[in-house]
Amino acid sequence: MYKNYVDTSADTFPLITLVGPPNSGKTTLFNYLSGKKLKTVNYPGSTVDYSVCRIQEKYNINANLLDSPGIISLIPGSPDEQVAVSSLYAHPKFGVPDIVITTIDASQLSRHLLLTKQLLESGFRVVVVLTMTDILKKKGLQVSASRLKAELNAPVFVVDGRTGEGIPQLMNKIGKLLKKDQLNTDRKISAITEKKDFLKFYGEIEKIENKVLVPDPDKKKIAKANRKLRILTDPSAKKDCYKIDSTTVKIDKYLLNKNWGLFFFFIIMSLTFSSIFWLAQPLMNLVDSFFGMMNVMFSGLLGTTWYSDLISNGLISGTGAVLVFVPQIAMLFLILGLLEDSGYLARGAMLVDKPLSRIGLNGKSFVPMLSGFACAIPAMMAARTIPNRKERLLTIFILPLMSCSARLPVYALLIAFIIPPENSFAGGVVLASIYLFGIISSILIAGLINKFRDKIIKAEDNSSFILELPAYRLPKMKVVVHNAFISTKLYLRKAGPIILAFSLIIWLLTYFPNYNPEIDAKDLSKVEYVKLQETERLSGSYAAMLGKFIQPVMEPIGMDWRVGVSLISAFAAREVFVSSLALIFKVTDDDDTHLQNSIISAMRNARVESSGEKLFTTATIAGLIVFFIFALQCISTIAVSRKETGGWRIPVLQVVIFTSLAFCMTFITVNGLRFIGIQ
Amino acid sequence: MRTAAELKFGEKVIINDVDTEHPSSRRIMEIGFTPGQEIELINISAFNDPMAFSVRGTIIALRRNEAHCIKIM
Ligand SMILES: Nc1nc2c(ncn2[C@@H]2O[C@H](COP(=O)(O)OP(=O)(O)O)[C@@H](O)[C@H]2O)c(=O)[nH]1
Ligand SMILES: [Mg+2]
Numbered sequence: 001m002y003k004n005y006v007d008t009s010a011d012t013f014p015l016i017t018l019v020g021p022p023n024s025g026k027t028t029l030f031n032y033l034s035g036k037k038l039k040t041v042n043y044p045g046s047t048v049d050y051s052v053c054r055i056q057e058k059y060n061i062n063a064n065l066l067d068s069p070g071i072i073s074l075i076p077g078s079p080d081e082q083v084a085v086s087s088l089y090a091h092p093k094f095g096v097p098d099i100v101i102t103t104i105d106a107s108q109l110s111r112h113l114l115l116t117k118q119l120l121e122s123g124f125r126v127v128v129v130l131t132m133t134d135i136l137k138k139k140g141l142q143v144s145a146s147r148l149k150a151e152l153n154a155p156v157f158v159v160d161g162r163t164g165e166g167i168p169q170l171m172n173k174i175g176k177l178l179k180k181d182q183l184n185t186d187r188k189i190s191a192i193t194e195k196k197d198f199l200k201f202y203g204e205i206e207k208i209e210n211k212v213l214v215p216d217p218d219k220k221k222i223a224k225a226n227r228k229l230r231i232l233t234d235p236s237a238k239k240d241c242y243k244i245d246s247t248t249v250k251i252d253k254y255l256l257n258k259n260w261g262l263f264f265f266f267i268i269m270s271l272t273f274s275s276i277f278w279l280a281q282p283l284m285n286l287v288d289s290f291f292g293m294m295n296v297m298f299s300g301l302l303g304t305t306w307y308s309d310l311i312s313n314g315l316i317s318g319t320g321a322v323l324v325f326v327p328q329i330a331m332l333f334l335i336l337g338l339l340e341d342s343g344y345l346a347r348g349a350m351l352v353d354k355p356l357s358r359i360g361l362n363g364k365s366f367v368p369m370l371s372g373f374a375c376a377i378p379a380m381m382a383a384r385t386i387p388n389r390k391e392r393l394l395t396i397f398i399l400p401l402m403s404c405s406a407r408l409p410v411y412a413l414l415i416a417f418i419i420p421p422e423n424s425f426a427g428g429v430v431l432a433s434i435y436l437f438g439i440i441s442s443i444l445i446a447g448l449i450n451k452f453r454d455k456i457i458k459a460e461d462n463s464s465f466i467l468e469l470p471a472y473r474l475p476k477m478k479v480v481v482h483n484a485f486i487s488t489k490l491y492l493r494k495a496g497p498i499i500l501a502f503s504l505i506i507w508l509l510t511y512f513p514n515y516n517p518e519i520d521a522k523d524l525s526k527v528e529y530v531k532l533q534e535t536e537r538l539s540g541s542y543a544a545m546l547g548k549f550i551q552p553v554m555e556p557i558g559m560d561w562r563v564g565v566s567l568i569s570a571f572a573a574r575e576v577f578v579s580s581l582a583l584i585f586k587v588t589d590d591d592d593t594h595l596q597n598s599i600i601s602a603m604r605n606a607r608v609e610s611s612g613e614k615l616f617t618t619a620t621i622a623g624l625i626v627f628f629i630f631a632l633q634c635i636s637t638i639a640v641s642r643k644e645t646g647g648w649r650i651p652v653l654q655v656v657i658f659t660s661l662a663f664c665m666t667f668i669t670v671n672g673l674r675f676i677g678i679q
Numbered sequence: 680m681r682t683a684a685e686l687k688f689g690e691k692v693i694i695n696d697v698d699t700e701h702p703s704s705r706r707i708m709e710i711g712f713t714p715g716q717e718i719e720l721i722n723i724s725a726f727n728d729p730m731a732f733s734v735r736g737t738i739i740a741l742r743r744n745e746a747h748c749i750k751i752m
Pocket of ligand 1 (some may be wrong): 020021022025026027028029038039041042044045046047070131132133134135159160161162189585
């Protein structure tokens with residue numbers, strides 16, 4: 001799901017590579033030309049890997065298009081920039097590009113021309129694309145494409161990758177260029193490092209800038225006739241394009257305020273996490289009653305046969321128990337998307353840079369940490385934007401502590417056990433506290449490891465925080481909703497089969513060998529008889545036999561083998577825990593039309609077999625929540641951690657430390673709560 | 680000589696020099712802070728660090744110690 005899209009069917013086609021500074025519209029253009037829907041975000045550094053795709057057939061160009069992470073010069077400063085530079089010079093699969101399209105944000109002309117000039121001097125065949133001309137227009141200015149073309153001696157096109165404006169002309173030129181043979185394929189690296197070279201380069205760029213920036217024709221009409229065709233040579237007019245967005249400055253006066261900035265940060269983050277719960281509640285009820293109804297219908301229809309049990313228990317309850325919580329996952333994606341599109345992320349990074357740098361992290365750890373709440377896998381990849389290696393590794397190390405979306409169904413069920421669903425306000429607060437607890441733990445652990453590691457690794461890398469703060473803008477609802485929908489769909493496609501498969505496996509393990517226990521039926525009513533029979537069957541099942549092994553480990557933390565089996569199956573996918581509880585505690589005994597309610601009432605009735613005490617109490621539920629906060633139960637996370645850190649050391653440490661920590665913290669929570677009198 | 684880290688709010692100044700001893704100096708020049716450019720202090724974050732400057736039509740956040748290598752007149 002989180003692999004980047006690489007169409008490997010045809011690597012013999014010519015290659016067109018998109019490079020440009022961060023946030024200059026590369027991915028937007030890539031999506032338009034390829035018909036793909038990669039995510040675009042208002043944060044410098046949202047693309048951290050390359051993606052390759054064929055250009056859509058309608059353009060009549062047989063070529064691969066490669067999108068790359070943003071770079072500001074040809075000397076990479078962080079792993080994501082390294083990906084972009086390598087894909088220019090020595091892409092392992094596609095080689096050297098035939099054409100390089102470089103995007104320039106027209107409102108950032110002088111800064112973005114630096115890379116273009118480097119590319120031209122390095123001998124690439126460059127096509128320049130001017131984006132964001134609408135923003136420049138608001139400042140009453142325009143870039144003259146023909147003049148820029150003459151200055152750079154390279155084709156220049158004005159394009160809006162959101163509307164497709166200018167695309168036909170661009171593609172026409174590319175088609176023609178591809179028919180011509182390239183003169184040479186030798187590429188040098190024209191990378192400037194010396195101050196005098198910067199001065200020379202920027203001097204040339206400013207000359208170009210003066211020549212190509214012209215007043216916008218709409219504005220021109222209003223202006224005096226004699227100013228009509230004047231080139232902007234006087235510095236006061238040029239200053240217009242250096243004006244920064246005044247609304248952004250005003251908003252930042254509050255959101256980045258020295259005293260209030262952190263307060264607003266805290267409010268925004270808490271609202272983000274608590275609103276997941278509030279907003280999803282109505283939708284959740286709907287899905288919930290749907291599965292409840294299905295269950296009642298099927299068990300009524302099929303009677304008490306093994307296949308009725310398979311369908312209503314194994315399939316509907318097992319998968320439904322998780323699907324009930326999908327609205328919450330969708331809300332999480334939606335809210336994170338809104339935050340990403342607003343431009344606030346870069347501010348968040350700036351606000352937390354100082355405290356995070358104290359514990360060996362970086363302000364740039366903030367965005368990976370936040371996306372860790374959706375999934376640790378893209379989050380670990382997002383850590384590529386952190387230039388300092390030590391800070392990057394430490395960020396990756398603590399990312400599994402960010403409660404990912406797979407944990408949401410587990411938390412939601414456990415919260416619903418303690419807090420009635422009517423009180424969704426309290427539920428939201430508890431959920432936000434769980435997230436906060438995860439964050440605080442991760443900070444403590446990072447601090448500890450940082451202290452410890454300074455003794456082991458002596459190498460001092462330069463720690464740096466240089467980040468562009470993009471202008472604020474109203475999130476585009478249509479795009480954000482669409483992205484959240486796609487993410488949810490991908491989530492279902494990835495997790496769905498695993499949940500289904502494990503529901504079946506657990507059903508098999510709990511249903512078989514299915515012998516008929518002998519029960520003295522004399523003093524029992526029919527209902528009691530069936531109940532007792534089922535209990536006896538479960539304790540003789542294969543699941544119970546397996547469970548006996550883990551019983552000794554589960555007892556100290558107040559659980560029994562049934563919870564143990566569920567915890568182990570959660571290693572396949574954390575959500576399976578919920579399916580497993582639903583199956584093992586046989587929720588269909590109930591006629592409740594709400595699936596969630598029947599799971600909860602089944603949990604309430606569950607008793608520890610040896611002592612007869614209630615199995616799920618406030619203490620054990622809190623213990624389970626703590627277990628899920630710490631435990632690293634995700635195989636894909638381990639694999640990505642290995643890839644991103646370049647070895648097994650960190651992923652192995654993560655599994656050992658987080659899993660043992662989960663057990664210890666659960667032990668402390670359950671017994672601590674009992675000690676102070678909370679059962 | 681003063682540095683960008685000592686700027687006051689609303690004060691517009693011209694960069695005089697960039698101290699190339701600092702390991703971040705190359706990135707600072709790449710991102711647009713070059714001698715002759717006008718900069719303005721826009722924001723200082725909580726804990727007095729990092730700071731945000733406007734340069735060449737955009738806002739860039741830098742740590743205080745990095746702002747120290749931008750010399751102003
Ligand atoms: N106003 C305006 N915004 C654009 C234009 N092209 C792209 N954007 C937006 O700019 C942001 C950054 O674009 P993206 O493609 O992710 O940039 P990348 O970092 O270079 O890949 C996105 O939110 C786009 O929607 C444009 O021509 N005009
Ligand atoms: Mg991108």
